[in-house]
Amino acid sequence: MISDFKDKLSAIFPIEKFSVEEGSHDLGNRAEVTVRPTMEQEIADLVSFAHSNGKK
Amino acid sequence: MIIEGGGTKKGFGGLVEHADICLSLKDYKGIVEHNPGDMTITLKAGTSYLEVQNYLAGFNQMISLDPFANEHTSIGGVIAANDSGPKRLGYGSARDAVIGMRLVYPDGSLIRAGGKVVKNVAGYDMNKLFIGSMGTLAVISEITLKLRPVANYQSLVLISFPAGNLDVIKQFVVTVLDSLMEPITLELLSPTLAAKLTGRREYTAAIQFEDVESSVHYQTTYLENLKPEGGTFTILQQEDANLFWQAFYDLYPGLNAENKTKSAALKVGLKNMEVLELLEVTERLESGQIHLLAHGGLGHGISQVYLYGESDRILSAIQEIRKLTSAKGGYAIVKHLPFSERLKINIWDESPSYFFLLKQIKAKVDPNNILNEKRYVGGI
Known part of the structure; x- marks a missing residue:
């Protein structure tokens, strides 16, 4: 993922749908950013964003 | 990108500790459509399993799935992990209950599998491909399930086998399976587990019946006649049965x-x-x-x-x-x-003989490994 992906992501997603997970991460599954979409189109946009900006 | 619903399966698979994005579906929830007459319901993937069951109870209906961690899990998580408990014997599994899905493919495109009606035989049943794939092929967006009426009456029979003779247990089980009885569960508890749930450290069979009251009574009486020598025979009815099962699921x-x-x-x-x-x-x-x-x-x-x-x-x-x-x-x-x-153990055990097919499907659908990388069998 390119380094400025958070900036790019914030350009297409409202910041209130971002969050940093609190609490224990002892089971793994950490992420730089957590996004909580409320609509199907937002899920599609997010996956599409990852597809376009993710590793090749 | 990792995908999360109720967060009850964080310890299930997954060999990549850090992802760029966690797609949490906690806020993507709600009932899209409920047809009580057709006994079908369409849900957004992040919907709480328990909340849906509580809603459906008002219609005397239920989702015929039996997941662990049922107070916290989302319906999308249950389907993605193909989770099921003891009642799978009577209810079937997710592949029996799901009749349609909407999914977001790794390139962001939306696809639909199955339909919203029970009688739907057109084309391949693509739902089955995504059920149990741990979110590695697509993000489940909506799920359509067929429903089951809530039984008029339920009883849970607990039969203990104090001698611990496995041949006696086997003979008992064969007799039950060969009979006309229709148990929803035929679960054997280890003595250690039975001690925790019933206070008796003995192999114990937990056999649930759900039907009209007369049928349940007939079946429990039939079982009583098969009780092993020295064994205890306990019947938990209605809410008492629910309390037992909740204590059972809370052990997860x-x-x-x-x-x-x-x-x-x-x-x-x-x-x-x-x-x-x-x-x-x-x-x-x-x-x-x-x-x-x-x-x-x-x-x-x-x-x-x-x-x-x-x-x-x-x-x-x-x-x-x-x-x-x-x-x-x-x-x-x-x-x-x-x-x-x-990281120290092969989570998924030995890869199955058809692993090459799974690998090729993943490579075709998600060539860049965007979704839930290394979450599934063989590092898929």
Whole structure:
């Protein structure tokens, strides 16, 4: 993922749908950013964003 | 990108500790459509399983799935992990209940599989491909399920086998399976688990019936006549049965903050009667250093084993259990284990003979490994 992906992501997603997970991460599954979409189109946009900006 | 619903399966698979994005579906919830007459419901994937069941109870209907961690899990998580419990014997699994899905493919495109009606035979049943794929092929957006009426009456029969003679248990099970009885569960609890739930450290069969009251009474009476010598026969009716099952599901180690880093859960698949040998092995492994709770479905062959102790003891016990499953041609999948321990063991056991097909499907659908990388069998 390119380094400025958070900036790019914030350009297409409202910041209130971002969050940093609190609490224990002892089971793994950490992420730089957590996004909580409320609509199907937002899920599609997010996956599409990852597809376009993710590793090749 | 990792995908998360209720967060009850964080210890299930997953060999990549850091992802760029966590797609949480906690806020993507709600009932899209409920047709009480057709007995179908369409839900957004992040919808709480328990909230839907409570809603449906008002219509005397229910989703015929039986997941663990049922107070916290989302319906999308249940389907993505193909989770099921003892009632799978009577209810079937997710592949029986799901009739349609909307999915977001890794390139962001939306696809639809199945339909919204029970009678739908056109084309391949693509739902089955995504059920149990752990979110590695697509993000589940909506799920359409067929519903089941809530039974008028239910009873749970607990029969203990104090002698611990597995041949006696086997004969009992064969008689029940060969009869006209229609149990919803035919679950055998290990003595250690039975001690925790019933106070008696003896192999105990938990047999649930759901039907009209007269039918349930007929079936429980039939079972009473099969009671082994010296065994106890207990009937828990209606709400008492629910309380038992809730205590049963609450044992799932992934839920308890205190022990979730010193515990593991296994899903074991064997032939029906081989469940007896598995439970015998778990009892033999029980010691002061490691504690094992186990139960297995004598009607469907799927068992769960919960292990508590220090990590080296847990890993060693898993290897012992896998000696049995390997010899029998079964499997033992690790459903819950802390991340650092997951790196030390093959979570998904030996890859199946059709693994090359799974790999090719993943490569075709998600060539860049965007979704839930290394979450599934063989590092898919």
